[in-house]
Amino acid sequence: LKENLALPVGTTLDRFIMRKQEDFPYATGELSQLLRDIALAAKIVNRAINHAGLTDIGGAYGKQNVQGEDQQKLDVVANIRFIRALRNGGEVCAIISEEEEDVIHTGNNNGKYIVAIDPLDGSSNIDVNVSIGTIFSIYRRVSELGTEATMDDFFQKGTEQVAAGYVIYGSSTMLVYTTGNGVNGFTYETSLGEFFLSHPNITTPQNGSIYSVNEGGFNHFPESIKHYVELCRVRNYAARYIGSLVADFHRNLLKGGIYLYPNTLKSPGGKLRLLYECNALAFLVEQAGGKASDGRQRILEIQPSELHQRCTLYIGSKDMVNEVENLLVARD
């Protein structure tokens, strides 16, 4: 019989990962090591972010990424830090990152895992001191051990994730993750350099009264989404939009609400990226009792066919996402 692993608030992340190891689908310790590698890189990136105003690390890097976005220096720094940590850790054979066009082969062909990562989410908020984040998804490779990873490793549906999470660099820095047994949040204590369990077993309210959408694009939203936004206004819901997906998601996860990124004039297929933004948050929200949809289907069941594939995203409290889905079916 498994020990009841309800660990007390204040447990360190390392201890928590160690104790929870036996819950993992493959309890070999490698996934634990991988999570610790991510936590280490998060600490390093957190330090860089905290110093951003004092060092020459703010502002544009001068290049565009594969999505045609202007890279910020911190996008590049975070990308390097996470890749380095994952490469040195040895558990990961390949990585896909928002900031890299192609798959990054780590050289560790005996690594059993692959990672999809948005190293720095919300980069437009870096220079204005607003919350930003990191998003990650972990899969077991499907290709043969000892060989180079293949596209099939990355084109697994979100349902195949073995772990996923995010780091939010906010009023405090937190790491929130799931391995498919609920969602737990850890707050970073800077002077000790440790993450401590602060939000055990996070569940999200079934319904909420916060809606998060970039209403600047309203005129080009699909009719059903316009209608939903109007309903939110009539109901006097609170409009909250930070412009960092991680931060908007985190607030709604804790308080109840919905985040919407529909197709718009600028982004006809939606803006957010399936592999390293939507899937991780979809896994987390479902584990917390919420829902994630592209309007037609469960995000986690979308079959990926491109590394940087985009999709529309409606995510948060179950009742709210259901209402949007029903409107989309009825109206568009």
Ligand code: AHG
């Ligand atoms: P990233 O900074 O990783 O490129 O992600 C940007 C995303 C996401 O963080 C945010 O929610 C969204 O873009 C904001 O888009 P708009 O500015 O179009 O609202």
Ligand code: MN
């Ligand atoms: Mn970007």
Ligand code: MN
């Ligand atoms: Mn992002």
Ligand code: MN
């Ligand atoms: Mn990013």
